[in-house]
Amino acid sequence: MAINSKIEWTEATWNPVTGCSQCSEGCRNCYAKTMAKRLQAMRNPRYRSGFAVTLHEDLIGLPKRWKAPKTIFVNSMSDLFHEKVPLTFIQRVFETMANCPQHRFQVLTKRNDRLRKLAAELPWPDNVWMGVSVENARVLHRVDDLRTVPAAVRFLSCEPLLGSLAGINLADIHWVIAGGESGLKSRPMDPAWPLQLRDDCEAMDVPFFFKQWGGVNKKAAGRILDGMTYSGMPENGVSEEGQDSPDATGARSNDRSAQQPEDFLEENEVLALDGLELREQCTGGTAAKEPCRVPDCRQLLVLSIDMLITLEWR
Numbered sequence: 001m002a003i004n005s006k007i008e009w010t011e012a013t014w015n016p017v018t019g020c021s022q023c024s025e026g027c028r029n030c031y032a033k034t035m036a037k038r039l040q041a042m043r044n045p046r047y048r049s050g051f052a053v054t055l056h057e058d059l060i061g062l063p064k065r066w067k068a069p070k071t072i073f074v075n076s077m078s079d080l081f082h083e084k085v086p087l088t089f090i091q092r093v094f095e096t097m098a099n100c101p102q103h104r105f106q107v108l109t110k111r112n113d114r115l116r117k118l119a120a121e122l123p124w125p126d127n128v129w130m131g132v133s134v135e136n137a138r139v140l141h142r143v144d145d146l147r148t149v150p151a152a153v154r155f156l157s158c159e160p161l162l163g164s165l166a167g168i169n170l171a172d173i174h175w176v177i178a179g180g181e182s183g184l185k186s187r188p189m190d191p192a193w194p195l196q197l198r199d200d201c202e203a204m205d206v207p208f209f210f211k212q213w214g215g216v217n218k219k220a221a222g223r224i225l226d227g228m229t230y231s232g233m234p235e236n237g238v239s240e241e242g243q244d245s246p247d248a249t250g251a252r253s254n255d256r257s258a259q260q261p262e263d264f265l266e267e268n269e270v271l272a273l274d275g276l277e278l279r280e281q282c283t284g285g286t287a288a289k290e291p292c293r294v295p296d297c298r299q300l301l302v303l304s305i306d307m308l309i310t311l312e313w314r
């Protein structure tokens with residue numbers, strides 16, 4: 001199975017763990033759970049156990065096979081710091097990241113407590129960005145735990161934004177992503193909430209990325225906030241062997257319009273492959289509506305929620 005990421009702030013996904021369990025309000029309409037159930041129904045071998053936590057030993061080294069530098073979202077279908085993922089497994093995932101300086105890895109968790117406790121036992125190379133989800137004021141303590149982690153880039157994913165985060169402390173935070181919930185059961189986002197976050201980010205010179213308003217038709221709702229597109233990104237996090245110049249000071253940009261999502265999604269390229277060889281010329285990528293035409297590459301677009309899912313028939 002392969003997954004091409006359509007998440008607006010990343011390029012590729014890598015899922016050495018799949019499955020999770022719901023632990024907070026932000027999990028109520030978890031897209032990974034919906035996706036896992038569908039993939040199980042489609043008899044995808046990686047999702048035989050549905051949404052139960054499953055370790056995929058054979059995928060731990062996968063990014064080493066990807067030559068072109070990528071920004072990779074780690075575990076879009078799980079939470080790496082879930083209590084059922086052993087420390088030794090997490091350490092091996094971090095070793096892979098440390099051994100792939102050409103890539104930039106984004107790890108996101110709601111298990112801030114476990115993250116804080118295990119941080120000292122993990123390597124923290126510059127190309128690993130560590131984030132926590134912050135959906136409402138009840139989980140603001142996650143930001144404090146994240147601050148204790150020695151990652152080159154510490155970021156917040158405030159999505160789905162379910163309440164005001166007024167009073168949030170953004171000291172030592174390098175990036176904030178915000179967005180409303182999407183889908184049929186989506187909960188509404190008061191425009192005052194992302195506006196407050198934007199203002200807090202500007203006051204602290206923290207890059208701000210407004211991903212979406214969400215709702216039932218998230219495409220139509222778009223991502224314009226207060227008349228602007230906010231696509232702020234941190235500028236550091238990858239070593240000299242990688243794609244960008246290193247910047248240990250955590251230099252940051254808050255460009256409101258220059259960087260559209262399309263700027264960091266490459267057309268006609270397989271952006272992430274879970275368990276498959278990378279086919280740089282694959283035409284079954286993000287924009288394709290038909291199977292790939294490259295000989296022996298039989299990827300087929302089958303469904304879409306937040307990501308395009310492709311199946312390999314072998």
Ligand code: SF4
Nearest residue numbers: 020021022027030078
């Ligand atoms: S932590 Fe993430 S993957 Fe796990 S249930 Fe919650 S939303 Fe889903």
